[in-house]
Amino acid sequence: MGEFIDIFIGRQPIFNRNMEVVAYELLFRGNTQDNHAMIIGGDAASAQVMMNVFGEMGLDEVLGNHKGYINFTEGLLLREYQPFFPKKTVVIEVLEDVAVTPQLIDSLSRLKEQGFTIALDDYIFNPELLPLERFADIVKVEIQAVGPKQLIEHSQRLKAKDIKLLAEKVETREQFEFCAKLGFDYFQGYFFARPKIIQGRRLPNNKMTMLELLANVYNPDIDMHQLSDIIGKDVSLSQKLLKFVAESSGVGVQISSIHDAVLRFGLNRLKSWASMLVLSGVDDKPVELFTTALTRAKFCELVGGRLGRYSKDSYFTVGLFSCLDAVMDTELSVLLDKLGLDNAIHDALLEQTGDLGLVLKVVKGLEQGQTDFVLPDNMSASELSALYLEAMRFAEAIDLG
Structure with missing residues (x-):
């Protein structure tokens, strides 16, 4: 099964007006030495935070009875799924660099309908973000980037909408007291506490x-x-x-x-x-590799459904496992010897022979922009291109960033 892997979470407390901890912001960290966010894809960072907290360390150990604030990139917000994490525990932080589009508005509407708490992160009163305020339960104001005049003006406006205010990057007592007088509800920053790194361990993923x-x-x-x-x-x-x-x-x-x-x-x-x-x-593999595997699998299944010589599952398996050597860093022949697959699938993957192998050749040809591959019986190049686009849409529906 392999040795355990060390995992890390940054946890910065959020306080109320009485300087009591009421929540934690959960931050991606790659080790215990560097208490700063590592530069990786935002989607991947948020995903690692969620999986480490909810699937490995456990809510009680990391949050106790408090809520957890987690950054959500535009990519994660636009995915059409029912979030797997508990709505009573997670506060979804909408990052400041999102594009306000009809798709984003629809996503936030669905999250609100499901009962999730939504916070706008690093808010600096950009007029383009105003449409998001109607979904916000909490607005996190980066006070270092906003002058006192703006703080006074906008805090009154947001409080009138019954939105809770959280002052970010509070570094002095004067800043805390000024924001408290303006009616801010929550506070976060180095004046109170720096992020603390929590370490855990997980089994390697298969x-x-x-x-x-x-x-x-x-x-x-x-x-x-x-x-x-x-x-x-x-x-x-x-x-x-x-x-x-x-x-x-x-x-x-x-x-x-x-x-x-x-x-x-x-x-x-x-x-x-x-x-x-x-x-x-999948710690060391690009997401595009999995998108390619899923596109190939769906294409082979769609074409196989038209040909009907093998089950659609067989065609799907050929496409899916055609990237297996890259995923597993092992020769494909070695992997296939351990899987006990049907001979026709085995030969299609290794030699690209038979009807299954022919369909695999076609999808690889389409990926490379070729036009001289052999067409399966009674199928035109335009029909195959249409099926390939359908397979790409299937894979994009499972887009991982």
Whole structure:
């Protein structure tokens, strides 16, 4: 199974007017030496924070009875999923660099309808962000970037909308007292406390199992027992799921099996969870690799459905596993020897022979912009291009940033 991997979370307290801790902002950290955010993709950083807190360290250890504020990039906000994390615990921080689009407005509307608390982060009263204020429960004001005149003007305006105010980057008692007089509710900054790094450990993620789970949760014909089987064969995934379900089901709820946990979690949350797992936990692989695998898998399935010589599952498997050597850093022949796949699938992947191999050749040709590949029976180049676009849309619906 491999050795345990060290994981880290930055945790900065948020105080009320009585200087009592009421919440924590949770921040991505890569080690214990550098108490600053490492420069990685924003989506990946937020995903790692969520997976480490909710799937590994546990809510009680990191947050106790407090809420956790987590940064959400535009990419995460625009994903159409039911978030897997508990709405009573997480405050969704909308970052200041988001683009106000109809898609973003729709996403925030759905999150509000589901009962999530929304905060606008590093708010400096940019007029372009005004449409977001109607979704905000909390506005975090970066007081170092806003003068006293603006603070007075806008704090009164926002308080009139019944929005709670949080002063960020409070570094002196004078700043704290000034904001408190203006009616600010919460405070955060070095005057109170610097972020503290919390360290934990997790089992390494099984890349192949995660890829299999990600592909199957988006299969419209999936059976929940199949998902239970995929998760159940991996100790790390099983442990993560059970912890999530236990923490979101309330006190006294007993989970009888992995399948019971899968049913309680539900398919929509499993989609969200599987996406976050890949984004956060396939530690050394670009997300584009998984997008390619899923595009190939869907294309092969669509073409296979027209040809009908093998099951659609066989075509899907050929496309999905065509990137397996890159995912696993192992020769494909070595991997396939351990999987016990049908000979036709085995030969298609290694030699690109037979009808299955022909479809794999086609999708690789389309990726490279080729036009001279052999067409499957009774299919035109334009028809194949249309199916490839459909497969790309399928993969983009599972976009991980």
